[in-house]
Amino acid sequence: MVNVAILGFGVVGSGVAEVLTQNKKIIENKLSCEVNIKYILDLREFPGNPFESLVIHDFNIILNDPEVSVVAEMMGGSHPAYDFSKACLEAGKSVVTSNKEVVANFGAELLDIARAHGVAYLFEASVGGGIPIIRPMCNDLASNNIVEVSGILNGTTNYILTKMATEGASFEDVLRDAQHKGYAESNPAADVEGLDAARKIVILAALAYGKLISPNSIYTEGITNITGEDVEFAAGFGYALKLIGHAEKIDGKALCMVSPRLIPMTNPLSSINDVFNGILLDGDMVGKVMFYGPGAGKLPTASAVCADIVDAIAHSDGIKLPEFEVATEDDIADFDNYSCRRMFIFDKCGDCTLDSKVAEKCLGCEIGQFAVKGNRVALITEAMTEAKVKEIAGKLNNCKVYRLL
Amino acid sequence: MVNVAILGFGVVGSGVAEVLTQNKKIIENKLSCEVNIKYILDLREFPGNPFESLVIHDFNIILNDPEVSVVAEMMGGSHPAYDFSKACLEAGKSVVTSNKEVVANFGAELLDIARAHGVAYLFEASVGGGIPIIRPMCNDLASNNIVEVSGILNGTTNYILTKMATEGASFEDVLRDAQHKGYAESNPAADVEGLDAARKIVILAALAYGKLISPNSIYTEGITNITGEDVEFAAGFGYALKLIGHAEKIDGKALCMVSPRLIPMTNPLSSINDVFNGILLDGDMVGKVMFYGPGAGKLPTASAVCADIVDAIAHSDGIKLPEFEVATEDDIADFDNYSCRRMFIFDKCGDCTLDSKVAEKCLGCEIGQFAVKGNRVALITEAMTEAKVKEIAGKLNNCKVYRLL
Numbered sequence: 071m072v073n074v075a076i077l078g079f080g081v082v083g084s085g086v087a088e089v090l091t092q093n094k095k096i097i098e099n100k101l102s103c104e105v106n107i108k109y110i111l112d113l114r115e116f117p118g119n120p121f122e123s124l125v126i127h128d129f130n131i132i133l134n135d136p137e138v139s140v141v142a143e144m145m146g147g148s149h150p151a152y153d154f155s156k157a158c159l160e161a162g163k164s165v166v167t168s169n170k171e172v173v174a175n176f177g178a179e180l181l182d183i184a185r186a187h188g189v190a191y192l193f194e195a196s197v198g199g200g201i202p203i204i205r206p207m208c209n210d211l212a213s214n215n216i217v218e219v220s221g222i223l224n225g226t227t228n229y230i231l232t233k234m235a236t237e238g239a240s241f242e243d244v245l246r247d248a249q250h251k252g253y254a255e256s257n258p259a260a261d262v263e264g265l266d267a268a269r270k271i272v273i274l275a276a277l278a279y280g281k282l283i284s285p286n287s288i289y290t291e292g293i294t295n296i297t298g299e300d301v302e303f304a305a306g307f308g309y310a311l312k313l314i315g316h317a318e319k320i321d322g323k324a325l326c327m328v329s330p331r332l333i334p335m336t337n338p339l340s341s342i343n344d345v346f347n348g349i350l351l352d353g354d355m356v357g358k359v360m361f362y363g364p365g366a367g368k369l370p371t372a373s374a375v376c377a378d379i380v381d382a383i384a385h386s387d388g389i390k391l392p393e394f395e396v397a398t399e400d401d402i403a404d405f406d407n408y409s410c411r412r413m414f415i416f417d418k419c420g421d422c423t424l425d426s427k428v429a430e431k432c433l434g435c436e437i438g439q440f441a442v443k444g445n446r447v448a449l450i451t452e453a454m455t456e457a458k459v460k461e462i463a464g465k466l467n468n469c470k471v472y473r474l475l
Numbered sequence: 476m477v478n479v480a481i482l483g484f485g486v487v488g489s490g491v492a493e494v495l496t497q498n499k500k501i502i503e504n505k506l507s508c509e510v511n512i513k514y515i516l517d518l519r520e521f522p523g524n525p526f527e528s529l530v531i532h533d534f535n536i537i538l539n540d541p542e543v544s545v546v547a548e549m550m551g552g553s554h555p556a557y558d559f560s561k562a563c564l565e566a567g568k569s570v571v572t573s574n575k576e577v578v579a580n581f582g583a584e585l586l587d588i589a590r591a592h593g594v595a596y597l598f599e600a601s602v603g604g605g606i607p608i609i610r611p612m613c614n615d616l617a618s619n620n621i622v623e624v625s626g627i628l629n630g631t632t633n634y635i636l637t638k639m640a641t642e643g644a645s646f647e648d649v650l651r652d653a654q655h656k657g658y659a660e661s662n663p664a665a666d667v668e669g670l671d672a673a674r675k676i677v678i679l680a681a682l683a684y685g686k687l688i689s690p691n692s693i694y695t696e697g698i699t700n701i702t703g704e705d706v707e708f709a710a711g712f713g714y715a716l717k718l719i720g721h722a723e724k725i726d727g728k729a730l731c732m733v734s735p736r737l738i739p740m741t742n743p744l745s746s747i748n749d750v751f752n753g754i755l756l757d758g759d760m761v762g763k764v765m766f767y768g769p770g771a772g773k774l775p776t777a778s779a780v781c782a783d784i785v786d787a788i789a790h791s792d793g794i795k796l797p798e799f800e801v802a803t804e805d806d807i808a809d810f811d812n813y814s815c816r817r818m819f820i821f822d823k824c825g826d827c828t829l830d831s832k833v834a835e836k837c838l839g840c841e842i843g844q845f846a847v848k849g850n851r852v853a854l855i856t857e858a859m860t861e862a863k864v865k866e867i868a869g870k871l872n873n874c875k876v877y878r879l880l
Contacts, residue, residue: 089618089760090618092760093618093619093620093759093760096617096618096619096620097617097618099798100617100795194615200758200761200762200764201764202607202611202614202615202616202764202766205610205611205614205615206607206610206611206615209607209610209782209785210599210607210610210611210779210782211607211778211782212501212502212505212781212782212785212786213494213495213498213501213502213778213781213782213784213785214501215498338746338747338767341743341746342743353605353778354498355494355497355498355605355774355775355778355781356605356768356769356774356775356778356779357768357769357772358768358769359605359606359607359766359767359768359769360765360767360768361607361764361765361766361767362743362764362765362767363761363762363763363764363765364761364762364763364764367762369760369761369762370760370762372760373616373618373619373758373760373761374615376617376618376760377614377615377616377617379618380614380617380618381617385790385795387792387793388792390505390789
């Protein structure tokens, strides 16, 4: 029998208790041993809850119980989640987590501690909820150099953008509807401003490139400034507008960013709608593979946490953990040099009869598609750097710029 | 240093040599040891090939060399691939393979032999080419009961159906074009008649349900009878027509089948086009997750074989292998009881002014959508069993029936 402790009995934590109980048999068949929940740590009481008797409030009971060999951390936030995880690893207990904030900020250190103590630190649930992505990336694509990672990593913003595209609704109206349905939190900043996606893309980039970049240091643009007009222009050009976490290497250095992007309809990410997530990986040998599914939610996320619990137990005599280290300034590419195609949207100046040819001359770059609606002009340019974009945008009135994927 | 032998130096076999050579460093970093190709077994000579000096013709050299600990079998066909694999496992060598014919027919036995000898038998490349699917199914979804598996498992037929849908071309014309482009073989029977997909769906069903059903015993319908008219009727109703390998449980027993199916546009499988594959899994905890990518090809398939080589080496002291056994008649559900919605297409009889109401009366079932083109009628019914379909189809002229997903 293996004893497991659950840290944090919120949505995901209670989901883990449910999965371990409901699918007890299937898990035990895989492991040929029983998995027992011994403690659930939470500040609250849960009177009437079937797991009520397991709830404790003192972390040290778990830390000092040699019978507990696996700890599942689903507390959220950096502290005390990081501190508890570190203490458990140092005490020779494997830790599995859904906590992207801890992994994105302290993952390299915690992996080192786990390796030093011969235990596991696993975080499949930290990106893409229930979607298998971390383990496939480490194992199934082990013989690949990962060229590029692009993902719809946040369900709330994808729901909002899907509704804006299909119903022509405004950002504010859809956000209210999403909050009403429980898809968005009452304080939606971490989602709609892209921070949640930023944490996830730095984790994926660390697995791809071996360097963990601080999520607070990457270019992060959310969806709060997207208007129905922007979505319509994009659709008119044959693109879906999605919030994308993106990582690639430029001159051997890693670059991560989060921003809304135009996705061509031939890219499978373009048809990922509602609260679903999708992650597209480009490996030098395998080519493009995509992973799709529920990026959040109680049972999907718990399913991923439980996969890690099973893995930690099955390979308790030594599991191969991902290797990455904290990125230094030298490891990170200069964002100004990042180049891709763009969509510019701006005001027509006066009565000037602007057409594609005139625009090419004014902007000093080649232009693909071109459209005018009332006073607003939209056009798609050739690939250009961030530096060049700033230069051009400065010349235009009320200018908005979107990257293409 | 770990020594590997390659059996079969065709498309995939030469791809494996290429991946192991080109990405030698990245693989060695993951394993902290060198991976060396010691032998390549093939009947042919390869003068001028960079691997020429490694080519041998006598399997016993590999079998009897204690230095070879991992054998990658990419010969195709059942014999001698099965015999060689069995001999290697019995000699204490791990075997990895892309050979779906061997896995679908002898997988249960070979896994037992591997377990008995403490070595690995891995087959990630046997389904979905480069797409991570076998390992994620076994590991990432370990805490789930897999409710349903549906997949576009054959790139050749998906290419043909995509072209028929987008260009209105006939099956024969597109097949000729696909053969010309190298997407279809000169003898395309195994692809277009569904046998390739049948082998793959029985492998996925074995992982989901623990029972390996003979691919020759499952209902298998290919795409050779699909006409442009059928594709158009389906599109008119809002569905894509795809060749789908499908597995589910009915009353606790497993059912596998391969047939063309109508996929609603809301299902992510509907937008998988050209030679790409996609596998949609429905787990009771995670919900629906999909894996998408190149289902065939030299380097993608080799990428999956090499992932298995890395896994076999990394866990040489004991890897958790999938567990399934050969299905008995008692394990297999009665196909006649399989129930789903259907599209019927048939001739109008005489000048009868058939409408949806009349059709409901004639057929004795509820009808959803209904369309007429010239002399042909198409309609979508409620869910009904295979037995009921036979009864109804018998009453109709020139009747074709498609399942819905």
